[in-house]
Amino acid sequence: MFRNQYDTDVTTWSPAGRLFQVEYAMEAVKQGSAAIGLRSKSHVVLACVNKTSSELSSHQKKIFKVDDHIGVAIAGLTADGRVLSRYMRNECINYFYTYESQLPVGRLVVQLADKAQVCTQRSWKRPYGVGLLVGGLDESGAHLYYNCPSGNYFEYQAFAIGSRSQAAKTYLERKFESFVDSSRENLIKDALFALRETLQGEKLTSSVCTIAVVGIGEAFHILDQETVQELINEFEIAGEEAPVAEPAAPDQAGVAEPAAPDQAGGAEPAAAADDDNQAAPGDQGAAPMDM
Amino acid sequence: MTKQQANWSPYDNNGGTCVAVAGTDYCVIAADTRMSSGYNILTRDYSKIIQLADKSVLASSGFQADVRALQKVLAAKHLQYQHQHNKQMSCPAMAQLLSNTLYYKRFFPYYAFNVLGGLDHEGKGCVFTYDAVGSYERVGYSSQGSGSTLITPFLDNQLKSPSPLLLPARDAVTPLSESEAIDLVKTCFASATERDIYTGDKLEILVLNASGLRREYMELRKD
Numbered sequence: 062m063f064r065n066q067y068d069t070d071v072t073t074w075s076p077a078g079r080l081f082q083v084e085y086a087m088e089a090v091k092q093g094s095a096a097i098g099l100r101s102k103s104h105v106v107l108a109c110v111n112k113t114s115s116e117l118s119s120h121q122k123k124i125f126k127v128d129d130h131i132g133v134a135i136a137g138l139t140a141d142g143r144v145l146s147r148y149m150r151n152e153c154i155n156y157f158y159t160y161e162s163q164l165p166v167g168r169l170v171v172q173l174a175d176k177a178q179v180c181t182q183r184s185w186k187r188p189y190g191v192g193l194l195v196g197g198l199d200e201s202g203a204h205l206y207y208n209c210p211s212g213n214y215f216e217y218q219a220f221a222i223g224s225r226s227q228a229a230k231t232y233l234e235r236k237f238e239s240f241v242d243s244s245r246e247n248l249i250k251d252a253l254f255a256l257r258e259t260l261q262g263e264k265l266t267s268s269v270c271t272i273a274v275v276g277i278g279e280a281f282h283i284l285d286q287e288t289v290q291e292l293i294n295e296f297e298i299a300g301e302e303a304p305v306a307e308p309a310a311p312d313q314a315g316v317a318e319p320a321a322p323d324q325a326g327g328a329e330p331a332a333a334a335d336d337d338n339q340a341a342p343g344d345q346g347a348a349p350m351d352m
Numbered sequence: 353m354t355k356q357q358a359n360w361s362p363y364d365n366n367g368g369t370c371v372a373v374a375g376t377d378y379c380v381i382a383a384d385t386r387m388s389s390g391y392n393i394l395t396r397d398y399s400k401i402i403q404l405a406d407k408s409v410l411a412s413s414g415f416q417a418d419v420r421a422l423q424k425v426l427a428a429k430h431l432q433y434q435h436q437h438n439k440q441m442s443c444p445a446m447a448q449l450l451s452n453t454l455y456y457k458r459f460f461p462y463y464a465f466n467v468l469g470g471l472d473h474e475g476k477g478c479v480f481t482y483d484a485v486g487s488y489e490r491v492g493y494s495s496q497g498s499g500s501t502l503i504t505p506f507l508d509n510q511l512k513s514p515s516p517l518l519l520p521a522r523d524a525v526t527p528l529s530e531s532e533a534i535d536l537v538k539t540c541f542a543s544a545t546e547r548d549i550y551t552g553d554k555l556e557i558l559v560l561n562a563s564g565l566r567r568e569y570m571e572l573r574k575d
Binding site for chain 2: 126147150151154155157158
């Protein structure tokens with residue numbers, strides 16, 4: 062994408078019918094660190110990579126709780142994401158105040174999309190530079206949506222945004238058909254695998270990623286670091302070797318096989334760990350609005 | 353020419369009584385469940401109590417439509433607080449919020465007479481009592497509503513409240529044990545029910561302590 066004479070403000074069309082400022086805003090999303098979402102019939106998992114600007118700083122928050130039944134993962138300008146999260150939270154609170162019931166996810170994303178559209182049609186505004194993966198539950202089931210800076214939104218079974226998200230998307234495209242009936246644990250496992258794809262060889266540890274879950278009977282919450290590390294260990298996802306390409310993936314499964322005897326021994330503790338994971342949603346370690 | 357008077361009032365009084373007593377490590381909040389209008393009973397089973405946060409419980413008598421609206425506003429504000437601060441509101445913070453919310457409608461008040469009970473930062477019981485426009489004070493015990501004129505003198509006698517009767521001011525919380533305080537509250541309501549027509553049917557008691565929240569009910573006279 063090169064500079065041209067039609068990209069100065071958002072209210073100028075190009076001869077090809079494009080709004081370059083909006084497309085530049087979508088570029089900002091691609092520059093942000095990866096965020097991934099997957100859903101089954103009963104759960105939605107959001108996962109993101111924690112990128113720090115320097116070793117001295119803490120990582121930016123990319124996953125926000127919007128309500129008990131909705132959470133959002135962002136990629137792009139975090140400040141824009143924070144502002145939109147605040148908007149979403151207020152919408153949920155106001156809806157509950159009026160109707161004493163939870164705001165359906167589909168309604169929220171439409172409001173969000175309309176809000177983003179306004180910024181593409183005002184000369185004194187700029188588009189939001191953030192892509193949002195909105196995951197939530199309502200009466201019609203579990204949903205995952207992606208909201209663009211352009212004001213478009215799409216519903217997905219699984220999606221990834223941000224830098225190096227193509228690697229995750231490739232993994233998800235292979236496996237998404239199995240997600241609908243996936244168990245909660247397998248869904249999280251797939252999220253971790255997809256996340257690892259974006260790391261391109263870097264070791265996956267709980268300090269590098271953030272995972273959040275929402276499901277039937279389970280309010281949206283971010284999993285704490287120990288739980289995530291246990292899951293990584295359990296699924297032996299750390300992956301010292303770089304995932305080269307798709308053909309390598311079956312090899313990796315083959316690599317995992319020799320470890321199977323260990324895993325079989327680890328199966329019982331894993332089952333027990335599963336119980337712990339079931340308890341995780343209500344664990345006392347998490348703050349009431351664990352974000 | 354005399355000034356024209358309104359022939360319609362936006363308010364109604366649904367009666368009922370609320371009481372709260374603070375202990376060293378607990379708080380008892382109680383209210384009857386009768387809802388009336390004039391000389392009629394609308395229902396014998398309406399709760400005037402709501403838990404706003406982990407450690408804050410609000411009991412309100414007066415106009416229940418306004419009470420319900422007030423509860424919803426506070427619940428929404430609490431949710432916003434949790435999003436911003438990553439934790440629940442403390443009882444003293446909720447007390448200030450309630451005061452501000454009431455004063456916000458200084459010129460069209462919530463017809464609600466509130467008693468807020470809970471545990472403070474040290475885990476000690478605290479009770480805050482309000483008027484309709486938000487003036488409030490932390491006390492060791494309080495009663496509001498139609499039976500308050502009958503109950504408050506009795507509590508003054510039993511709990512020897514330091515403020516505002518005695519000087520120098522002593523610790524606000526009662527030395528009674530939790531079960532003694534509950535019995536005292538039950539006695540208050542049993543007596544108030546005898547003489548106040550708007551109080552009766554059933555008593556709802558909430559006890560807040562370190563282990564959480566407990567609910568108890570007691571039948572009251574239904575006449």
